[in-house]
Amino acid sequence: MINQKSIKDIKKLGIKIDHDMAFGGKSKGNKHLSRAVKIARFLAFKAKANIKIVESGAWLHDTALPTGDDYNYDKNKKIVMKLLSSINISKSDQILIAECVASHEGREDPKTLEAKIVHDADVIEKLGILGIIRHTWKLTNLNEINSEMITDDDVKKVLSHINWRNKRLQTRLAKKIGKYLNIKVSKNEAKNIISVTSKLAFNGVTTEKIARVLHRSLNNKNKEMLEEQLKLSYLNKFT
Ligand SMILES: [Fe+2]
Ligand SMILES: [Fe+2]
Known part of the structure; x- marks a missing residue:
């Protein structure tokens, strides 16, 4: 079970990386991340998916950007697994969240309903x-x-x-x-x-x-x- 404090920590991490580190800080203040989370939560609610996994994945979906790009499934997964090791959640939840991040750019087919939703929220944007x-x-x-x-x-x-x-x-x-x-x-x-x-x-x-x-x-x-x-x-x- 992912508690509210963990979601808060995940959100903080996602925003910090997106605003301060991605593109050398040039995207600071952009609202893509918060909109993507709202769209993802909406889709998750409608599809009866696991909303906490979806929300966590959506906050972290672009966290490979500081490395130059976020297209590679394995690289995305590795980066987010490392980030999640500092968050107080179970290993199985870490894996489910990482799955949402790994395939969000559409180069690989998303494997779970939650990964499909994070992918789709990013596409809608x-x-x-x-x-x-x-x-x-x-x-x-x-x-x-x-x-x-x-x-x-x-x-x-x-x-x-x-x-x-x-x-x-x-x-x-x-x-x-x-x-x-x-x-x-x-x-x-x-x-x-x-x-x-x-x-x-x-x-x-x-x-x-x-x-x-x-x-x-x-x-x-x-x-x-x-x-x-x-x-x-x-x-x-x-x-
Ligand atoms: Fe992305
Ligand atoms: Fe994105």
């Missing part, structure tokens, strides 16, 4: 307008795109990653939410969002602030969708 902003931010900070000159290939790279992740959604409810959020964005609109995001990301601006800057220049449909994503108000439509 990578869809639609927010997804374009978040993935562009990540690629810019990994030096995988040049913010000075966004090419058509960059646009393709971002959009195809988002579509690939959408197709990898595992649970029924998440697939429904994915369908709702992954609105069609034209190539030109996407290029504009990616160009603005990449420049700001290169200058150390967080995704939350970028979303607020971009918000003004979006068309009404995209504006509304981005607002819903930042506030998670779309979840009300799936209760």
